[in-house]
Amino acid sequence: MDNKVVIEATASKPALVSRLAGQPGAAALRALLKRLPQLPARGDDQPPHLVAASRRNVGLLLQHKADPNEPWTQSGQDGPPTALWAGLSAGDTAGTAQWLRALLRGKASLEKDLVETPLLAKYCRDEGCMKLLMDAKAKVFFRRGPGDVAAAAPLAATEPSCLQLVLKALDAAHLKHNESAQLATEMLRSALVPPSRDVTRGSVQSLLDRRADINDITSPSCPECSQLMQFTEASYLTYECDGCARTFKGARWHCAEHQADLCPECSKSDTLLCRIAGEEIRQDVFELLVDWTLKNPQDFEAAFAATQTTPFHKAARDFGHLDYLLRAARSVESVAPRIKELVNKTAADGSNALSSCAGPDTLRLLLHAQADPANKMRDICLHPFEWAERMDEVDALLHFDANVNMLVDVETENACPRTALHRIVDSGNVPLAKLWIERGANPSLVDANGIPIVAYCRHECMVKYLQASNADINQQSLVTGDTLLHRLVDAGDVHMLEAVLSLQGVKALQNTKGWTLMHAAASKGCLSILEFLLSQGFNIHAQDHEKQTPLHVACLDDSESAAKFLIDQGAEMNVKDDFGETPVLEAVKKGNFDLVEFLIGQRADVTVCTYNNKTALHHAAAYKHFKLLEALLNREDMSKLANVQTGDFGETALHLAVETGYHNIVRRLIKDRRGDRPLEKR
CATH class of the missing domain: 1.25.40.20 (Ankyrin repeat-containing domain)
Known part of the structure; x- marks a missing residue:
């Protein structure tokens, strides 16, 4: 070219x-x-x-x-x-x-x-x-x-x-003496945080020989890259914390590379020994650092006192680290008497050494160091399914008198404290339930709301296993008196209900209100449950402790479909309860216009009075049901009830309307010219 x-x-x-x-x-x-x-x-x-x-x-x-x-x-x-x-x-x-x-x-x-x-x-x-x-x-x-x-x-x-x-x-x-030591400390911190197995014993020894401070308090690590963050003085700007997601002002810990910020509450500053314990670091390097602090017992004690988190918290993740650290602690006269206190010390986030440990060997080390087994058992009871393959650790705790029946808070909305067996039974995990019962879990216990374990059953196989384990299938709730059958009715599970009723020894008991299963089904408006119960011979006219029938309950709980079904099946419409209320009067209270109209069409007596001489007009006025009141006033058979007075205070419907302050009802009663004048009351 x-x-x-x-x-x-x-x-x-x-x-x-x-x-x-x-x-x-x-x-x-x-x-x-x-x-x-x-x-x-x-x-x-x-x-x-x-x-x-x-x-x-x-x-x-x-x-x-x-x-x-x-x-x-x-x-x-x-x-x-x-x-x-x-x-x-x-x-x-x-x-x-x-x-x-x-x-x-x-x-x-x-x-x-x-x-x-x-x-x-x-x-x-x-x-x-x-x-x-x-x-x-x-x-x-x-x-x-x-x-x-x-x-x-x-x-x-x-x-x-x-x-x-x-x-x-x-x-x-x-460099000056203090500058050299400070720089050696910074280099040691940079070499070990975040921890790495590439760091050699010789490298760490070289820095320690230059007076690096092993008890130096390290800054928190960035949640994105695990690098140390820098402390920034107070500022008028507003930041969002990457730890708790809340906004804050003032001083902060900042990572320039990932623009991450931590508020002072979320920053976890530990001594260098705390930071590397239990991490991916060579055993000989960890032993060197521990031995170095042992040269001065005061330094070793400072490693445990400098922050709320002790080295035991982190070392619990590694058997070798924890074993060596415990032996070192026992050799220090000022630390040995406090080992029990230190292994049970609770950090700001609620963790402790026992809750952080992994593996049965590490667990036994801490238990022999007098760690409280309840700290670990509480976590196990809260997450029993995660421990199905780690029952050897549960056995280790039980050897030290741990309580498998403790009540623990459940991290779900509207859930009360319960035992681990409650949660296991609810899941239907029969093999896991068997493991817990074999280790002393009591199937007769109740949760904080008094609900027994058997009432949590949702699977036929679990019911049969508990029955074979001598659990009382008919056990009632301490508060409501509900049994497993009541809860199945509430859930609308007709297939499970049929399976449980077929088991030998199962009884259909009444709860504390005297409700039968028919009452519970009427309250929920579950027609399939009602139809099944009637096919099994349950009494449609059964009364509870207040002499209310399932039809009363259906009207009171606004279950229109259930009320119509019960009437079609021959339920008595004019039966009175202990207060003289009939189903139609309960329907008037709820203001269910269609249900009241249906009941009247089925020849329910709407003119009936309660034992306190209250009528349907009293209920409609007191509960502010204007449409229903107007429909009742348009009936000829209600004219004689307009001036009926109650048996306690002699109140008419107009009196009650004035007391409730519902102007439309007051005007309607006055316009009808059949109501008594309120000022002439009493």
Whole structure:
């Protein structure tokens, strides 16, 4: 190809050089550069040729006077400022030292540093690169303070040789005693939070030798990235907490990378020992940190007293950590007497060591340390289904006299405290119910509302199992007197009701109000239940303790369909209860115009009076049923009842209308000219 053509093609397409420079091989780029007098200028949105170049082609570009310090800012966003920062952007560290050496020979500037990403931190995993940078111009790293070198610690801690280079650079800075200890503490915190199994014992030992404080209080971790958050002073702005989702003003913990905020109430600050206990960290590193605090018993005690959460809370998730920590605590004279107190200490979120533990071995360690088994059993009783495959832990608790029959709050609306067996029976899980009963769960217990366990049955197999376990299938609620049969009627489960009634020994008892199953079915208006009960010979005229029949209850509870069904089946319409109320009078109270009209059509006596001499007009006026009152007044047989007075205060319907303040009813009664004058009352 002619040189002129190559030059023109390259000038019109400046990306060609960058594209060839980015290829693994150097032959194509070398052939092109031989025919170019100088490197073509790049486009506005194109990176510098060195940024795009592979490590093998960096030397060729530098020979053709490529600028190693050429900055790059893409349109709309900030990119790597120079080739030094672009070198590891792809995460490939192979041959990095040779590539970096070529850039340094090309006089790449070390002073064009990023404030957010110090140069040394960029290459802290590669010992060769770190040596090259420090030998080239180590003092650059301290121009803005030793924090630039400290930023390399989180990654360098996984490579002991690299960390030694960082520490050597810090030693060369001749820091003051307190500054050196503070910086070592910051580096130890950065290396261990968030915890990593890559951190070695040698790296941690190096930082501890420089007086890093193991009892340093760490800031909370970001809920998005688990990195430590920064504390920000009070502000007049309003923020939304990513922990509790509420809005707040004032001081906050902030993560700049994910723009996350935590309010002071949600921030969980722990000592470093608390933070790493039970986490993914090497056992030898954890033992080193514990042993280090044991050198000074006061430091070990401080690790337990600094925050509300003790190391036992976190260590309970790892058997090795917990075992070593307990043995260490027993060796400290000031901590040993307080082990029982510490393992039972409750954090701000309600957790404790026992509620956080996992596995039967860890559980036994805490129980032998006198942890209260109720702390764990409460969680198990609240979520029994999650423990179906972990009954060995339940057995461990029972060995220490845990109570499987404790009442626990259920996290659902309108639910009262109940035992675990209540929830298991409600689910119909017979195998799990068997496991609990074998471990001492009492099938005769009641919940906080007095409802027995058998009343929670929804499956025939569960009823049969409880009956075989000597549970009383006829057990009644302590408050309402309802049995399992009453609850099945309330649920409208006719198939389950039929199955339970067919079992031997089942009795259809009345509840505390004297309701039979017919009363309960009439109240719910369930026609299929009523039809089934009648087919089984239940009494349609049965009366409760107030002598109310199922028809009374149907009218009182506004179950129009049930009332019509009962009348069709021959229910007595004019029977009175203890107060002299008939079904039609109960329907007038409810203001059910259609039901009253139906009952009258079935020859129910609407002119009947109660034992207190109240009529249907009294009820319609007292309960403000204007339409119904007007319909009754239009009946000829009601004319004689307009001036009827009650037996206690001598009140007429107009008196009651005035007392309730319903003006339309008052005007209607006065207009009818059949009502007594209210002022002549009494």
